Amino acid sequence: MKTLNILSGGAAQGLVRSLAPAFEAETGLSIAGDFGAVGAMADKLRTGAATDIVILTAALIAKLADEGLVLRSSITDIGRVETALAVRAGDPLVSANDAASLRAALLAADAIFVPDTKASTAGIHVGRVLAQLDIADVVADRLKIFPNGTTAMRHLAESGDRRPIGCTQSTEIISTKGIVLSGSLPPECGLATMYTAAIPTQASSASQAQRLIALLTSPETSALRSQTGFVSGLTS
Structure with missing residues (x-):
């Protein structure tokens, strides 16, 4: 089976895994990649790791956009943690x-x-x-x-x-x-951190990555976001 490659902060791992079956049923792609410290994930992207979607802190995604590594037009907030x-x-x-x-x-x-x-x-x-x-x-x-x-x-x-x-x-x-x-x-x-998704400029499956972003942020999945720890109405 083909895969959609992801680099993500660990904060989004539970949400992504919860949505993986629906994404696979719709696109025929499984989700593979790394979840870990956001700084380490950003460095993997910088060093050329093959990636279709990144989910990191909003501040770090903005830096990657400034570096030309993600498409600014694809940047989408998921929620605060x-x-x-x-x-x-x-x-x-x-x-x-x-x-x-x-x-x-x-x-x-x-x-x-x-x-x-x-x-x-x-x-x-x-x-x-x-x-x-x-x-x-x-x-x-x-x-x-x-x-x-x-x-x-x-x-x-x-x-x-x-x-x-x-x-x-x-x-x-x-x-x-x-x-x-x-x-x-x-x-x-306290700290409440906004997590944000974006598509790398070198993504090979950009359209499928956009579909995953849509699932992650859809009103239909708001209850799941809450269950997995994403909250709204907080400031960092």
Whole structure:
């Protein structure tokens, strides 16, 4: 079977996979490619990876358009995704209504599972929040850093630590078995990131890529977007 090649931030993986059967039935194409830290995915496009569609942060898509790597006319927002807290299924939920309670929750954890703190949206934000809370040095040896949020959450689910916690984008938490969404970050520490799709200038299946974008953003799939963690009405 022919494939539509995708490079995407991990935040969109659950949504894309949910829509893959409908897309395949309509186009005869399966969806293949990589989901991971947005910086790493952008670099793959820059180095010539064969790609028909990219789904990254709006800011990064804009940069790629400026570099001539995606078609500006194809750029379409999908929705915003919050960075949130996760715990293992069965563990007590952790809530953080303000910066002080978030600081206390992170200090109480004996392991903190996060995505790449240099290349992923949520991981970069976690690093900033730890600095903002003045605990970066205190919890440095508790950080469990993985290439992307989905991988970090899988390891959280399997963790043998006593009081582990995770922090990544809500879509990656929702789509991972064995963990649950524990709550949003407090407003003063929060992040809601717009994810955007675009077609690379060198795409070989541009028309099919446009159809996937239409499915991802259709009013008919709004409930699915909500179920997988995309939200509306938030600002970043």
